[in-house]
Each structure stands twice: as structure tokens, then as C-alpha cells.
Amino acid sequence: MKKIFALVLVLILAISVFAACGGNSNNKDKSGKDEKFEYGKDYIAQNLKGDYSITYKYSVAGQEDALVITHTRTSAGVYMSYGGMEMLYIKNGDKYDIYQGSSENGFVKVDFMDSVTQEEMESDALYSIAYSFLNIFIHQYTDNISGLKKDGSATIAGRDCEKYTFQYSGFGAAVKYTYYIDKATGVCMKWDYDVAAAGQGGSMTFECIEFKTSGVTLPAYK
Numbered sequence: 001m002k003k004i005f006a007l008v009l010v011l012i013l014a015i016s017v018f019a020a021c022g023g024n025s026n027n028k029d030k031s032g033k034d035e036k037f038e039y040g041k042d043y044i045a046q047n048l049k050g051d052y053s054i055t056y057k058y059s060v061a062g063q064e065d066a067l068v069i070t071h072t073r074t075s076a077g078v079y080m081s082y083g084g085m086e087m088l089y090i091k092n093g094d095k096y097d098i099y100q101g102s103s104e105n106g107f108v109k110v111d112f113m114d115s116v117t118q119e120e121m122e123s124d125a126l127y128s129i130a131y132s133f134l135n136i137f138i139h140q141y142t143d144n145i146s147g148l149k150k151d152g153s154a155t156i157a158g159r160d161c162e163k164y165t166f167q168y169s170g171f172g173a174a175v176k177y178t179y180y181i182d183k184a185t186g187v188c189m190k191w192d193y194d195v196a197a198a199g200q201g202g203s204m205t206f207e208c209i210e211f212k213t214s215g216v217t218l219p220a221y222k
Helices: 002-020 041-047 118-123 125-138
Strands: 026-028 034-036 052-060 066-074 077-082 085-092 095-102 106-109 149-156 159-170 173-182 188-197 200-212
Touching: 095 118, 118 125, 149 173, 149 188, 159 188
Parallel strands: none
Antiparallel strands: 026 034, 052 066, 052 200, 066 077, 077 085, 085 095, 095 106, 149 159, 159 173, 173 188, 188 200
């Protein structure tokens, strides 16, 4: 427990230091010229439109269990699965009806609950936690990062990705981030985090295991 707590503290410190490194989004390429980092929230907003479904797996080195999160959005509604818990909201006019999962009948409308607005849906505790976690995955990097360097390319979940790395040493800790960013949408498809401090080390991986932007459907519901 103490080891896990120590690593959590290092993670918090690393994130704080990482955030403080912002300010210059241009990095030098191998020729010494400025290399502009083109991906970010605006890029995602411009290129991830319409229906989509994305599933991530979060794992920690040395632990067998992994957390899986799925977010599906279509013109008909929103589906969210978080650690085995599922939510389905179907659009009804300017509000959303709430559906509960059933192993026999798929999702069935919860008649004793009123329809909710988008704001109410997004403020629901379980939805909010799941979406906030998912949002962290999608936007693992931010604009204006100084020191983020292009490091080749890779294919993650069938998507063509740019690979970037960021390393920092200080305060007795050394951290390395590796990002794999979908070229088509700007979404972060994979994020590796490695840390070493006080003779201890740890690593975490957030990886997309399925990303669909066409042929997307919601679970069956009645």
C-alpha cells in the first residue's frame, strides 16, 4: 500500500511538472528547424465529427486487472460502459430517456425516471466519472507542450498514428510519456507512462482497443 501511495504522489508531482512545461508548442526536428505540434483539442473537434465508438483499456504493470471504458455516441443517443457498469441514454426531443440493461431484453426504458437534459445527463455521477476518465484518455496531451518530440509512427487498433515522447528528470524522479496519436482525428490512441523515484518504479498504459467512426450502433433497446 505504501508503495502504491508513493507512486501516486510521484504521478501527481509529475503531472504538475508536466503542466508547468507548457508554453512552447514548437519543437526542433532533426535538422534544427521548428516542428509544429499540429494535434490538439481544436484538431479533434474539426476531425472527429458524427457517430463514433471508442474503447480504452487501462492497465498498471504488475496488476492483472484492467479497467475497460467504452463511449459510443450516435445521433440517437449515448452509451457508456465503465468497469462493467453500463449506461444508455436515448434522445427524445431535446432530452434523453434513461435505459437499464437486461441480459434477456437488452436495454429497457426506466419508466419511473424522468427524461433528462444533456446537462443533467453529463452531471450524473457515474456518467461524469466515466466521461471524465475517457476525456483524459482522448486528450492525454495538450497544446503548448514544450519538449514533446516526434518519434516515428505506429498502428494502434488499426489506426495510423504519430508517436511522440516526452521525458523529464528532477526532484529525484524521472518520468517518460509516450503518446500515439491518430493522424485522422487527433485522438490519443495510446499513452504509456513510466516513472522512477526513490528506488521505486512503475508504469501505466492507456490503450485504445477499438475505435470506430463508421457503422456505429448503440446496444439493442426497447
